[in-house]
Amino acid sequence: MATPAAVHTDHAHAPAGGKYFVPEPSAWPFVLTFALVICIIAGWGYLEEHSLGPVPAYGGAALAIYIIFRWVRGVCLESEGGLYNTQVGMTYRMGMAWFIFSEVMFFAAFFGALWYAREMSIPWLSGEGAKLSTHTNLWPGFENTWPTNGPAQLGGKFETVGAWGLPFINTVLLLTSGFTLEAAHHALKENHRKVCIAWMWVTVALGCLFLYFQVTEYVHAFHELNLTMHSGVYGSTFFMLTGFHGFHVTLGTLMLAIIAVRLMLGHFKPDSHFGFEGVAWYWHFVDVVWIGLFIFVYVA
Amino acid sequence: MAHTDHTTHLHDDHAHHGPEKGIMRWIKTTNHKDLGTLYLVFAFTMFFIGGLMSLVIRAELFHPGLQFVHPEFFNSMTTLHALVMIFGGVMPAFTGLANWMVPMQIGCSDLALPRINNWGFWILPFAFALLLSTLFMPSGGPAGGWTMYPPLVLQMGEGFPFLIFAVHLMGISSITGAINVAVTILNMRAPGMTLLKMPLFCWTWLITAYLLIATMPVLAGAVTMLLTDRYFGTSFFTASGGGDPVLFQHVFWFFGHPEVYILILPAFGVVSTIIPTFARKTLFGYDSMVYATASIAFLSFIVWAHHMFTVGMPLAGELFFMFSTMLIAVPTGVKVFNWVATMWRGSMTFETPMLFAVAFVFLFTIGGFSGLMLAMAPVDFQYHDTYFVVAHFHYVLVPGAVFSILAGVYYWIPKWTGRMYSEFWGKTHFWLSAVFINITFFPQHFLGLAGMQRRVPDYAVQFTDFNEISTIGAFGFFVSQFIFIFNMLRCMSKSGVPATDRVWEGAHGLEWTVPSPAPYHTFEVPPYVGDDETSNLHDTAKAH
Ligand SMILES: [Cu+2]
Numbered sequence: 016m017a018t019p020a021a022v023h024t025d026h027a028h029a030p031a032g033g034k035y036f037v038p039e040p041s042a043w044p045f046v047l048t049f050a051l052v053i054c055i056i057a058g059w060g061y062l063e064e065h066s067l068g069p070v071p072a073y074g075g076a077a078l079a080i081y082i083i084f085r086w087v088r089g090v091c092l093e094s095e096g097g098l099y100n101t102q103v104g105m106t107y108r109m110g111m112a113w114f115i116f117s118e119v120m121f122f123a124a125f126f127g128a129l130w131y132a133r134e135m136s137i138p139w140l141s142g143e144g145a146k147l148s149t150h151t152n153l154w155p156g157f158e159n160t161w162p163t164n165g166p167a168q169l170g171g172k173f174e175t176v177g178a179w180g181l182p183f184i185n186t187v188l189l190l191t192s193g194f195t196l197e198a199a200h201h202a203l204k205e206n207h208r209k210v211c212i213a214w215m216w217v218t219v220a221l222g223c224l225f226l227y228f229q230v231t232e233y234v235h236a237f238h239e240l241n242l243t244m245h246s247g248v249y250g251s252t253f254f255m256l257t258g259f260h261g262f263h264v265t266l267g268t269l270m271l272a273i274i275a276v277r278l279m280l281g282h283f284k285p286d287s288h289f290g291f292e293g294v295a296w297y298w299h300f301v302d303v304v305w306i307g308l309f310i311f312v313y314v315a
Numbered sequence: 316m317a318h319t320d321h322t323t324h325l326h327d328d329h330a331h332h333g334p335e336k337g338i339m340r341w342i343k344t345t346n347h348k349d350l351g352t353l354y355l356v357f358a359f360t361m362f363f364i365g366g367l368m369s370l371v372i373r374a375e376l377f378h379p380g381l382q383f384v385h386p387e388f389f390n391s392m393t394t395l396h397a398l399v400m401i402f403g404g405v406m407p408a409f410t411g412l413a414n415w416m417v418p419m420q421i422g423c424s425d426l427a428l429p430r431i432n433n434w435g436f437w438i439l440p441f442a443f444a445l446l447l448s449t450l451f452m453p454s455g456g457p458a459g460g461w462t463m464y465p466p467l468v469l470q471m472g473e474g475f476p477f478l479i480f481a482v483h484l485m486g487i488s489s490i491t492g493a494i495n496v497a498v499t500i501l502n503m504r505a506p507g508m509t510l511l512k513m514p515l516f517c518w519t520w521l522i523t524a525y526l527l528i529a530t531m532p533v534l535a536g537a538v539t540m541l542l543t544d545r546y547f548g549t550s551f552f553t554a555s556g557g558g559d560p561v562l563f564q565h566v567f568w569f570f571g572h573p574e575v576y577i578l579i580l581p582a583f584g585v586v587s588t589i590i591p592t593f594a595r596k597t598l599f600g601y602d603s604m605v606y607a608t609a610s611i612a613f614l615s616f617i618v619w620a621h622h623m624f625t626v627g628m629p630l631a632g633e634l635f636f637m638f639s640t641m642l643i644a645v646p647t648g649v650k651v652f653n654w655v656a657t658m659w660r661g662s663m664t665f666e667t668p669m670l671f672a673v674a675f676v677f678l679f680t681i682g683g684f685s686g687l688m689l690a691m692a693p694v695d696f697q698y699h700d701t702y703f704v705v706a707h708f709h710y711v712l713v714p715g716a717v718f719s720i721l722a723g724v725y726y727w728i729p730k731w732t733g734r735m736y737s738e739f740w741g742k743t744h745f746w747l748s749a750v751f752i753n754i755t756f757f758p759q760h761f762l763g764l765a766g767m768q769r770r771v772p773d774y775a776v777q778f779t780d781f782n783e784i785s786t787i788g789a790f791g792f793f794v795s796q797f798i799f800i801f802n803m804l805r806c807m808s809k810s811g812v813p814a815t816d817r818v819w820e821g822a823h824g825l826e827w828t829v830p831s832p833a834p835y836h837t838f839e840v841p842p843y844v845g846d847d848e849t850s851n852l853h854d855t856a857k858a859h
Contacts, residue, residue: 034424034839034840035423035424035425035503037345037424037425037429037836037839038345038429038430039345040334040335040339040340040343040344040345040346041343041345041430041433042339042342042343043430044430044431044433044434044437045342045343045433045434045437047434048434048437048438048441049441051438051441051484052441052445055445055476055477055480055484058476058480059476059477059480062476062546063473063475063476065473086430102502102503105502106427106428106498106502106503109427109497109498109501109502110427110428110431110494110495110498113493113494113497113498113528114490114494116528116529117490117494117528117529117531117532118532120528120529120530120532120533121532121533121535121536122536123532123533123536124532124533124535124536124537124540124566124569125536125540127565127566127569128536128540128551128562128566131559131562131565132551132557132558132559132562135559135562136554136557136558136559136561136562137557139559140554140557144629145627145629149554153554163557164550164556164557165550165553165554165555165556165557165558166554166555166557167555167556169548169550169553169555169556170548170556243548244543244547244548244549245548245549247550247556247557247558248550248551248556248557248558249557250549250550251540251543251544251549251550251551251556251558252551254549255539255540255543255549
């Protein structure tokens with residue numbers, strides 16, 4: 016056992032706020048992996064039409080959600096319990112930044128596919144460049160247009176969702192939610208907790224409204240426009256890009272709601288609230304992706 | 316002040332106990348050393364499984380005609396051999412080395428996110444269980460090649476979702492591991508450990524982490540498109556719907572080429588650490604090593620279509636990707652030059668890690684040169700999908716990446732276990748490996764140049780002689796690796812000669828200032844970074 020003096024000298028090298036927090040051994044990650052694998056097996060049964068019953072799907076999902084809840088709660092309690100020094104805060108900041116970068120690259124793959132379809136494969140199928148043989152031998156009548164469901168008109172005739180209806184409203188909603196979130200952040204820094212909580216719930220409401228309109232738009236596309244995932248490469252890129260974005264908005268809204276509840280429970284301080292900021296970064300990322308979507312999927 | 320003191324006291328703190336007992340220690344551990352060990356044990360298990368698959372391939376190719384297995388099974392062997400070796404062997408082995416060494420080299424208590432670290436590891440056994448389970452399904456495992464090109468891969472049997480989800484899981488594991496290493500290096504360095512004083516293994520891993528975080532999500536996107544194309548009616552890769560199978564190749568190789576550097580940059584770091592130790596000289600051109608690594612990482616994003624020269628790209632594309640690929644030879648040449656210059660007039664000794672490191676420099680460079688040949692688009696039209704390509708990437712991956720992993724384990728295992736391995740058996744292992752690996756892969760250059768196709772279980776009779784030689788080499792190499800396993804088990808069972816703290820007289824770096832074996836929690840309080848410990852990297856530090 017070290018003498019207090021020795022401990023003191025050693026701490027001369029340590030960053031402000033004492034030792035870096037190293038957690039106890041934990042079974043959460045292992046159980047989470049297990050739950051995910053159960054979900055995957057359930058997904059396999061669904062895709063390959065092997066009836067596995069409802070237990071794996073619901074059981075796996077419930078276990079995963081429970082563990083994620085436990086894990087997040089544990090981190091919140093550690094944070095509120097004062098176990099994290101400023102260096103741990105920096106770890107979370109950097110980790111979140113790298114994570115968002117990885118998400119950006121995930122969307123980049125789908126934006127890349129959209130760009131490739133419009134600038135490469137469709138022109139080539141229509142006979143541009145050196146790809147004449149496909150054009151002359153397979154689909155001589157196909158012309159370079161967008162939107163398109165390809166030379167075989169997969170999925171039949173369809174119409175697209177106009178940019179200036181619901182998508183424009185959704186753009187306004189999401190941009191506004193970025194500002195309301197910053198208003199909440201500002202209020203938190205000024206220690207106006209009630210104002211902050213109010214702005215948070217406004218942000219959550221805007222997120223929910225966005226999702227509601229998105230679902231309305233999908234229903235409209237399915238039933239009235241005959242626009243589905245089967246509608247060739249237009250339907251593929253449209254639904255995969257907006258679908259993954261919608262999934263991220265759902266996650267973001269959930270996380271915003273959790274932050275709002277934590278604020279009501281008295282969590283976070285005006286000068287230390289990484290959980291808040293991390294979720295805010297995530298929300299702004301989702302916002303920026305939507306602007307890309309609005310321009311490249313709906314308008315252009 | 317004795318640096319070792321930091322680590323031995325301070326355990327009055329209630330927050331840290333030793334490890335738990337039994338299997339739960341390994342399931343619940345958040346300790347970077349435990350997880351490093353798990354990663355390495357897992358990686359070598361996968362090397363064994365992937366090695367068995369390669370033996371099936373080589374046995375089948377011993378003679379022309381069909382010998383032992385069905386062509387379909389042969390194809391799933393080539394496919395799974397690659398997936399297992401890349402995602403199950405080399406990548407986890409480097410993550411294991413990073414787990415062990417990064418905190419000890421930069422002077423911090425653990426990786427930045429220990430629970431995420433545990434998650435990243437435990438995903439892997441599950442992912443590979445899913446992937447390998449497809450072999451036991453009636454419709455068989457994936458057999459369209461590890462590159463998973465559509466439309467062929469979409470014809471896989473009912474195991475297809477397991478292939479896709481296993482790749483997703485491996486991606487999650489890689490990204491969490493990479494975020495952990497990147498954040499640890501950027502945020503947890505001991506005071507005085509500035510970025511340009513960092514050991515090169517940390518530098519190369521930092522840049523590898525960047526590549527992983529940038530490209531694994533792209534692979535996830537690509538396989539997600541495969542999944543929706545097969546089950547949800549999308550037509551990303553279907554020409555009749557306006558898509559293009561070639562699109563998959565672009566997205567895949569946008570991931571795939573940086574992946575090549577993910578597999579080799581940490582190897583550069585290991586070799587750059589070992590050579591100065593046994594040459595007893597400062598690393599030649601530390602800064603240029605860092606900049607060369609960064610340049611390689613940048614260039615790796617703009618060369619991907621050199622895997623697709625024969626797919627029918629526009630001429631401008633062929634030219635761009637040909638020249639950008641050749642550019643990578645410049646920073647790579649800088650590195651090889653620096654390694655040779657470090658050894659130049661050094662007081663060299665050839666302990667096992669050094670033997671593997673020197674062999675790396677020599678044999679990796681052979682792989683680099685054959686890569687340069689493949690980079691020439693007009694020439695690649697002849698080489699594409701032949702055994703020349705197989706010889707090329709096995710030269711950079713086996714005597715390249717794998718030799719560096721072996722070198723790293725020999726170099727650091729005395730620090731990990733507190734025991735020296737047997738130098739005699741280490742050297743025996745090295746010479747058998749070095750000889751057999753060349754017997755295996757050198758003849759494949761000739762086979763490829765003469766036109767033998769890869770991924771085919773049969774071949775024309777004139778290729779028989781070289782194939783027989785290659786198969787003998789493969790079996791010899793596989794058997795030789797058991798020497799390594801027993802040598803390491805001997806250290807782990809504490810029956811070797813006890814190792815000193817410094818282990819190698821020429822070694823510098825924070826990891827050598829702590830006892831051997833390194834205590835369970837190493838630097839709970841950041842250590843003092845003396846000039847002595849960076850003198851492998853900077854001449855100026857030697858002035859004391
Ligand atoms: Cu490449």
